[in-house]
Amino acid sequence: MAWSRKSAMFAALAIALYLLGLVLRNQQLVTVAVVLLSFLTYAAFRTTHADVASSGRRIEDAESDVGIQLQSIVAMRKLSSARVFEDGEIDVVLRIQNRSTLSKVLEVRDRVPEVMRIKKGANYVLMELGGRKETEISYTIEAPLRGFYTIGPVCVRVQDAFGLFHNEREIHLYDDFLVFPKMEDIKDALIKSRVPKIFTGAVNIRNPGEGSNFYNLREYIPGDPMKKMNWKAWARSGKMMVNEYERDAVSDIILIIDSRSVSETGPVSRNSLVYSTRAAASLAQYFLSRRDSVGLVTYGDEIVSVDRDTGKKQLYVILTKLAGAMAKGNTPLKVVTNRILPHINRGSPIIIMSPLEDDPTIIDAIRDLRARNFDVTVLSPSSLEFEFDARRLDRTGYEVLKTERDILISELRGLGANVMDWEPGMMLSTALAGARGF
Amino acid sequence: MAEDIKTEGSSDTSHLYDGKTIRSSAPSRKKAAGRLKSSTDIPKDAIPEIHVPSWIESFFGGPIVSSMKFLPANNTVSTLQMASAGILLLLSFLTYIITPVSGTAWFSIANLIGIPIIAGIFHLLILAAGAIGGMYGIFQRDQRALLVSYVMLLLITLRFAGSKVEFGLNLLPENEIAQKFLLILYALFLVMYFELTSGIIRFSMLDTSIRTGEVYVMGEGKIISQYHRSIGITPIIAGAVALLTLLINRIIPALVGIFDEVAASRLEESVELTSVYGVALGTAIVFTVIATAFAVNLPMRIQNMREGQE
Numbered sequence: 001m002a003w004s005r006k007s008a009m010f011a012a013l014a015i016a017l018y019l020l021g022l023v024l025r026n027q028q029l030v031t032v033a034v035v036l037l038s039f040l041t042y043a044a045f046r047t048t049h050a051d052v053a054s055s056g057r058r059i060e061d062a063e064s065d066v067g068i069q070l071q072s073i074v075a076m077r078k079l080s081s082a083r084v085f086e087d088g089e090i091d092v093v094l095r096i097q098n099r100s101t102l103s104k105v106l107e108v109r110d111r112v113p114e115v116m117r118i119k120k121g122a123n124y125v126l127m128e129l130g131g132r133k134e135t136e137i138s139y140t141i142e143a144p145l146r147g148f149y150t151i152g153p154v155c156v157r158v159q160d161a162f163g164l165f166h167n168e169r170e171i172h173l174y175d176d177f178l179v180f181p182k183m184e185d186i187k188d189a190l191i192k193s194r195v196p197k198i199f200t201g202a203v204n205i206r207n208p209g210e211g212s213n214f215y216n217l218r219e220y221i222p223g224d225p226m227k228k229m230n231w232k233a234w235a236r237s238g239k240m241m242v243n244e245y246e247r248d249a250v251s252d253i254i255l256i257i258d259s260r261s262v263s264e265t266g267p268v269s270r271n272s273l274v275y276s277t278r279a280a281a282s283l284a285q286y287f288l289s290r291r292d293s294v295g296l297v298t299y300g301d302e303i304v305s306v307d308r309d310t311g312k313k314q315l316y317v318i319l320t321k322l323a324g325a326m327a328k329g330n331t332p333l334k335v336v337t338n339r340i341l342p343h344i345n346r347g348s349p350i351i352i353m354s355p356l357e358d359d360p361t362i363i364d365a366i367r368d369l370r371a372r373n374f375d376v377t378v379l380s381p382s383s384l385e386f387e388f389d390a391r392r393l394d395r396t397g398y399e400v401l402k403t404e405r406d407i408l409i410s411e412l413r414g415l416g417a418n419v420m421d422w423e424p425g426m427m428l429s430t431a432l433a434g435a436r437g438f
Numbered sequence: 439m440a441e442d443i444k445t446e447g448s449s450d451t452s453h454l455y456d457g458k459t460i461r462s463s464a465p466s467r468k469k470a471a472g473r474l475k476s477s478t479d480i481p482k483d484a485i486p487e488i489h490v491p492s493w494i495e496s497f498f499g500g501p502i503v504s505s506m507k508f509l510p511a512n513n514t515v516s517t518l519q520m521a522s523a524g525i526l527l528l529l530s531f532l533t534y535i536i537t538p539v540s541g542t543a544w545f546s547i548a549n550l551i552g553i554p555i556i557a558g559i560f561h562l563l564i565l566a567a568g569a570i571g572g573m574y575g576i577f578q579r580d581q582r583a584l585l586v587s588y589v590m591l592l593l594i595t596l597r598f599a600g601s602k603v604e605f606g607l608n609l610l611p612e613n614e615i616a617q618k619f620l621l622i623l624y625a626l627f628l629v630m631y632f633e634l635t636s637g638i639i640r641f642s643m644l645d646t647s648i649r650t651g652e653v654y655v656m657g658e659g660k661i662i663s664q665y666h667r668s669i670g671i672t673p674i675i676a677g678a679v680a681l682l683t684l685l686i687n688r689i690i691p692a693l694v695g696i697f698d699e700v701a702a703s704r705l706e707e708s709v710e711l712t713s714v715y716g717v718a719l720g721t722a723i724v725f726t727v728i729a730t731a732f733a734v735n736l737p738m739r740i741q742n743m744r745e746g747q748e
Contacts, residue, residue: 006636010632020596021714022714024541024596025598026598028595028621028625029595029596030718031625032592032628034625034717034721035622035625035626035628037725038680039629039633039676042672042675045732045737102744121654122652122653124652124653125653125655125656126654127657128657128660128661128664160668161665162665
């Protein structure tokens with residue numbers, strides 16, 4: 001049982017009046033004090049009745065509540081979806097059961113992540129819940145920013161009618177959900193743009209593999225499927241021959257995201273990392289839909305990579321990694337390129353999304369990539385613009401830094417990289433078209 | 439396949455963060471060099487808007503503190519306002535009739551300077567300030583005015599008194615039990631005034647929160663009727679406990695009288711037992727019993743019994 005400020009003040013007042021009454025031999029004061037104390041005592045007596053207990057999904061938490069005698073309030077939660085894209089909505093239904101025979105006045109607050117917005121309904125409910133009854137609280141939250149989130153715990157409070165004392169419990173009921181970065185459909189935009197596609201499309205590479213185009217003939221090896229058997233060649237040569245096909249996939253596409261702490265410069269919803277993750281998600285979707293193989297590397301305090309693969313599953317793997325990308329550390333790009341270069345096919349397109357700030361190794365790293373004949377595209381969300389828009393950077397400072405940035409970009413372009421200075425208002429497709437259109 | 443995945447809603451979510459937490463990583467040296475001034479002030483937009491309730495708000499409002507000004511009073515609040523106003527009028531009258539000016543600090547000062555009438559005027563002024571401040575606080579829902587009213591109504595009772603009950607008016611009963619009833623009635627009115635006026639603020643906050651969508655209420659009628667029920671029951675219980683305490687000078691002799699009538703009659707005539715110290719003894723006895731009930735966890739046991747009933 002917890003005291004409210006009101007009850008504490010009442011108690012203090014009662015004691016003070018009581019003592020003053022004794023000192024001043026004033027029965028009037030003593031009487032007021034006694035009535036106040038009686039009032040408080042009765043409220044405390046009633047509130048101790050109104051204890052609540054909890055049960056939830058996590059068993060270890062529920063076990064810790066064994067000492068509580070009244071396991072009468074139970075909560076269950078259901079989410080409409082555990083995975084949404086940014087700006088998506090999740091419907092939450094919280095069911096509260098009162099397993100006791102007594103009616104209770106409850107304050108229930110279902111804790112939602114701070115960045116979420118309650119779009120419909122309320123997660124804070126004051127209710128009278130009858131004995132052996134249950135009720136449902138429904139609300140809709142909007143998820144404006146990518147990430148891993150948890151709804152819960154459910155806070156339940158019972159207090160006396162005068163708000164003097166209360167009992168509070170947290171029902172350890174948690175539901176996790178994932179917010180993927182928003183994706184932009186870049187396909188149509190690229191077709192309409194001056195440069196039809198950023199890469200020339202699904203170009204077959206000259207390696208045998210699972211595909212549809214004929215590559216060559218070879219002798220049969222036990223284990224080869226019979227459908228690959230070339231009967232005419234067998235008849236002609238007298239040896240069992242099978243067809244080999246070319247791999248359909250293009251050379252692997254590697255997306256590199258700068259998630260160093262500097263990439264989060266700017267407002268929460270408008271910074272380089274937010275733009276980069278959205279761009280990476282859009283590009284991954286685009287390339288994977290073309291049956292390309294896409295890999296992802298994020299670097300901040302450590303280098304995290306998703307191995308190249310194709311298909312829808314790969315898209316979700318990439319989206320999940322993007323959802324969890326945190327701005328941390330200051331690993332230089334050169335370290336990243338040194339680490340990944342031995343593992344990627346020469347000539348693969350590499351798309352780097354970085355604000356190009358606070359990293360003296362950028363030029364070296366890109367020079368290395370270009371020297372090995374990688375097709376390098378740099379999409380650079382400009383944190384200067386974010387800061388300038390948020391009025392944290394004055395005009396002179398902005399101009400100076402902008403000039404420095406332009407020089408760096410020119411230098412990178414001089415190395416043969418396609419670089420786009422991505423301004424906040426620009427759509428991804430426009431930025432990409434610009435990057436390839438120079 | 440992958441094309442099936444669609445994004446929803448508008449693309450710009452920046453409006454959700456207007457005035458909210460803005461995070462920024464460590465500033466780059468290049469940027470710092472580019473700035474004209476090197477102020478280390480926290481940008482205004484970096485401070486999240488959190489409404490921290492003032493102590494007055496939390497005293498009156500409890501856990502639900504509306505972040506905006508009260509909306510016009512609803513039925514519940516209006517009823518409480520009318521009840522509080524009625525209680526305040528009665529309380530002011532009771533305070534006037536049972537609180538004499540004698541024994542107060544201002545009475546001593548007025549006598550000291552030789553103008554005793556000042557004490558009476560000052561006494562009335564305090565009472566008027568309590569009543570008028572209270573009325574203003576009730577209808578304007580002004581928490582500070584209510585607090586001023588509380589202080590005034592308590593201040594006026596601070597006086598050095600004799601061992602016996604003294605009243606401001608001579609018309610009042612001489613009978614001891616009637617006097618104590620009157621005192622308890624006064625104390626109850628005072629406590630109910632505190633409670634009802636804080637109820638006005640609490641329900642105003644709740645109503646505002648409901649109407650602005652901060653909180654949703656299920657079974658509002660039942661919650662309010664529970665409050666009304668408590669408002670009816672609690673003063674009766676508190677009054678009964680106080681009466682037991684105040685009448686201890688009657689109860690103890692009655693109990694002793696079962697065994698020894700002479701000792702009982704001596705106790706009845708005891709000055710200490712009829713004075714404020716008798717009340718102190720009564721308080722000690724009654725609250726010892728109550729404390730014992732809490733010590734043996736009686737409320738929880740009663741609750742268990744009730745919860746166990748099918």
